[in-house]
Amino acid sequence: MSFPLGKKTLEDTKKSLESLIAHEIKQGNSGHEFVYLVINMERPLTKVRDHTPRIVPIPNRLSRISERSVLLITKDPSTPYRDPLTRAKSPTEDLFKDIMPLKKVKTLTRSTKSAKNMLSEYDLILADHRIHHLLPDIMGEVFYRAHKRVPFVVQLAQITEEDMKKPLKRQERVERCDAQYVLKQMRSIAKNTYYFPSRDAQIVLKVGYIDTEPEKLCQNIGAVIEFLHNEKFLPSGGVLKKNPMKELFVKTNNSASLPIWVKKD
Structure with missing residues (x-):
């Protein structure tokens, strides 16, 4: 599969997801616990409270x-x-x-x-x-x-x-x-998944569950990054084109954040 941030980031993403899933299973957590993608940006997307969810299309469904x-x-x-x-x-x-x-x-x-x-x-x-x-x-x-x-x-x-x-x-x-x-x-x-424009220079999105195959989680993560970067998806998408990402992590509700990509200085 192609990945917006390249082959190495895809490999790092798979490794982090496999480690995260193995840890959650070892802890006895439910297979239907959410996996989140955490995006840290250079600046907040908004200065005011925004309570309208923005839908982000993903290839592998979260629910029916x-x-x-x-x-x-x-x-x-x-x-x-x-x-x-x-x-x-x-x-x-x-x-x-x-x-x-x-x-x-x-x-x-x-x-x-x-x-x-x-x-x-x-x-x-x-x-x-x-x-x-x-x-x-x-x-x-x-x-x-x-x-x-x-x-x-x-x-x-x-x-x-x-x-x-x-x-x-x-x-x-x-x-x-x-x-x-x-x-x-x-x-x-x-x-699909969704996000709220944040005042904290961070976006957090659900990308699947710990019983979702890592390959499918990677596909969803790739789709999220592409949507948020590509200005053709404005106004909900394309928001990272002029507000670059600094770091990407994956996590569950109770886990530590595992890095999958960090911007080079």
């Missing part, structure tokens, strides 16, 4: 949407979206554990206890793009601290050229819901 416990948060009311997404023979018929309007989310996250109860119910939260920006203040630290369970943005219908001609406030009132279009976004979110 059918394996996830999914909450969708919509504009008030949720009925115009719930019906097309859950009706019989809809492509998303069985994929949502719950679909909630924003008003209900406000009620369920009023106290820390109720917010924690809600957090434990879902491992993937999606939010209508029209209300996503409101959620940090509503859902609070229980969900957003260390990006614990930050909602992913979805559009419930594709924006048409005719919609784009309308004033922004009228665009936001569009009540269409296209289940097939929503499904496409859900599959991408479940399959």
Whole structure:
């Protein structure tokens, strides 16, 4: 396989991954524990808090949407979206554990206890793009601290050229819901990895699990590096073109970081 940083870095990456996997297995850790790629950069990507996950395509999937416990948060009311997404023979018929309007989310996250109860119910939260920006203040630290369970943005219908001609406030009132279009976004979110623009000159991304073959982990790492370097993938990708990497590491939640590449002085 080709690798964006060359053959030697690919070999070093494989060695570090093999050592990491062997250590985790020896420690008796679950095979489904995440492996992370840590990218240290010369500068932070942003100076402000950014709670919008950026999807990064990878060749070897992290999960399937059918394996996830999914909450969708919509504009008030949720009925115009719930019906097309859950009706019989809809492509998303069985994929949502719950679909909630924003008003209900406000009620369920009023106290820390109720917010924690809600957090434990879902491992993937999606939010209508029209209300996503409101959620940090509503859902609070229980969900957003260390990006614990930050909602992913979805559009419930594709924006048409005719919609784009309308004033922004009228665009936001569009009540269409296209289940097939929503499904496409859900599959991408479940399959691929993601990052948050950091104020700490560091990006951390999931690239697989300790029971993933090292070759597949390397393929995912290569895809991440290519996406983040290549300006054709702007605005989510290409962010490292003008903000060079200093170091790359792989790790798990509990392990030390193992180096796979360090920038030469």
